[in-house]
Amino acid sequence: MICGKCSKNHATVHVTEVVNGVKKEAHLCEECARAAGGKFTFSITDILANLIEPPKGAGKAAEAAAPRCPECGISYTQFKEKARLGCPNDYEIFKAGLLPLLEKVHGSTQHAGKTPHTVESVIRKETELVRLKRELDGVVKTEDFEKAAELRDRIRTLETELNKGKS
Amino acid sequence: MTIDDLIQQSGEWLKGTGPDSDVVISSRIRLARNLSRFPFMTMATPEVRGEIQTFVRRRLEEALGARRVQYFPFAKMATIDRQLLFERHLVSREHANGEGERGVAISPDETVSIMVNEEDHLRLQVLRSGLQLEQSYEQIDRIDTDLEQHLTYAYHSRFGYLTCCPTNVGTGLRISVMLHLPAAVLTKQIEKVLGTLARLNYTVRGLYGEGTSPIGDLFQISNQVTLGKSERDIIVELKNVIPKVIEFERVWRHKLADDEPRKVEDRVWRAYGLLKHARVISSEETIEQLSYLRLGVYLGIIPQVPMTILNDLFIFTQPSHLQKIQGKVLEAVDRDVVRAEFIRKRLAAL
Numbered sequence: 001m002i003c004g005k006c007s008k009n010h011a012t013v014h015v016t017e018v019v020n021g022v023k024k025e026a027h028l029c030e031e032c033a034r035a036a037g038g039k040f041t042f043s044i045t046d047i048l049a050n051l052i053e054p055p056k057g058a059g060k061a062a063e064a065a066a067p068r069c070p071e072c073g074i075s076y077t078q079f080k081e082k083a084r085l086g087c088p089n090d091y092e093i094f095k096a097g098l099l100p101l102l103e104k105v106h107g108s109t110q111h112a113g114k115t116p117h118t119v120e121s122v123i124r125k126e127t128e129l130v131r132l133k134r135e136l137d138g139v140v141k142t143e144d145f146e147k148a149a150e151l152r153d154r155i156r157t158l159e160t161e162l163n164k165g166k167s
Numbered sequence: 168m169t170i171d172d173l174i175q176q177s178g179e180w181l182k183g184t185g186p187d188s189d190v191v192i193s194s195r196i197r198l199a200r201n202l203s204r205f206p207f208m209t210m211a212t213p214e215v216r217g218e219i220q221t222f223v224r225r226r227l228e229e230a231l232g233a234r235r236v237q238y239f240p241f242a243k244m245a246t247i248d249r250q251l252l253f254e255r256h257l258v259s260r261e262h263a264n265g266e267g268e269r270g271v272a273i274s275p276d277e278t279v280s281i282m283v284n285e286e287d288h289l290r291l292q293v294l295r296s297g298l299q300l301e302q303s304y305e306q307i308d309r310i311d312t313d314l315e316q317h318l319t320y321a322y323h324s325r326f327g328y329l330t331c332c333p334t335n336v337g338t339g340l341r342i343s344v345m346l347h348l349p350a351a352v353l354t355k356q357i358e359k360v361l362g363t364l365a366r367l368n369y370t371v372r373g374l375y376g377e378g379t380s381p382i383g384d385l386f387q388i389s390n391q392v393t394l395g396k397s398e399r400d401i402i403v404e405l406k407n408v409i410p411k412v413i414e415f416e417r418v419w420r421h422k423l424a425d426d427e428p429r430k431v432e433d434r435v436w437r438a439y440g441l442l443k444h445a446r447v448i449s450s451e452e453t454i455e456q457l458s459y460l461r462l463g464v465y466l467g468i469i470p471q472v473p474m475t476i477l478n479d480l481f482i483f484t485q486p487s488h489l490q491k492i493q494g495k496v497l498e499a500v501d502r503d504v505v506r507a508e509f510i511r512k513r514l515a516a517l
Binding site: 045071072073082087088102105108109112116123126 | 201203205207209210308312315321323324325328330331332333334336337340392394395398450
């Protein structure tokens, strides 16, 4: 179906409105739907933005007091509106606001995957530790005690290694 | 290799030789990566974008060599060529239509593509025929590890690989499996499949057509979670889910053929007849009829059409491909004529 407004693009937004008992249908392309005020579009950014906590307090003062990244310069408000980060440093700067979003989207706030070789082996061990502990929770639930004992041994070894590194 | 060479070949994923390729068209794995010493794309000025591209391009050449990938900058590339890369599934629509300094590195067999300056500084992708999740991950992981010796990624001990959008953070891993589910659609079982997958936190979308009425019965299933699970866990989970969908589709294909053989045969032969003889055909109609033809080949109703031809017809009948083959710009109405002719010739040669 072709967009009823520009007659050029493929219509992907379909709207039915009932005004004074008269049914009106509109078939628009993304662009025209957005131009119509954005009320017909459904975007992931809007949803994500809603998952980020507003700055603590209220009004302009709270906005001004909220953190701003010294590296890339984006403010908390900009981060919240777009739900996008401006630079790697923002993950630290806006951590408090990000955590609820990460929890909601991923069900976790802790990485458990690959680590670059350039990063110290300590981090790799810590990640492995988190993964093993999660696995342990799982096998305890299913009462696989043999596997649980094996996992506990591996966790203990890792923890000893990590503690040695610290002293 | 030039963009025009792509017209003379078809990528690995189009050969239709991968495991379970009667239902799974392709497996795609991508990793989102950013450099530690540059701002993300949202805050990159045109100068910085240029700097990132120059830097990444040099590192790619150092790490992988010209034999493994070739880089294509987009700034001066014709729109039709960028569109062709999109139709080939080598770059995203946004990357093809975007602005500013950006580009893509592609391997000669088209299994690897590395987008530079898309939403993240780097988007590494492997695309293979059929269901090949482990093989695809191993391939992309090796490239990622090789690349990592030559540049420093933005990485955080708690959050993993840092990405511009928090939905990709952690592993930066997105697996997308493209499935052909005509029987599930015809028997109206598809809603059940899609609903179940959504409850398991997978994103499913129609490849063509809009939200509720996808055309061609092609669906893409992707993982949503990228943080808190290892790459291996994400792959294993999907590896347990996809075969269930494949089996479901196969069972319903046979049930359909058993319950209503005349109806199925009629639909398949009509599709074959239409594709073989039409004089004017849109890309929507092509995709739709190819879906029935593919089903007919699977059920042995029309055994003489090889999978490679079906895949070729599916890719080469897209707007940019047709125009490249013809060597000239064509309006939509003219494309429909050229498309019909292209399909007739391919099917007549069998």
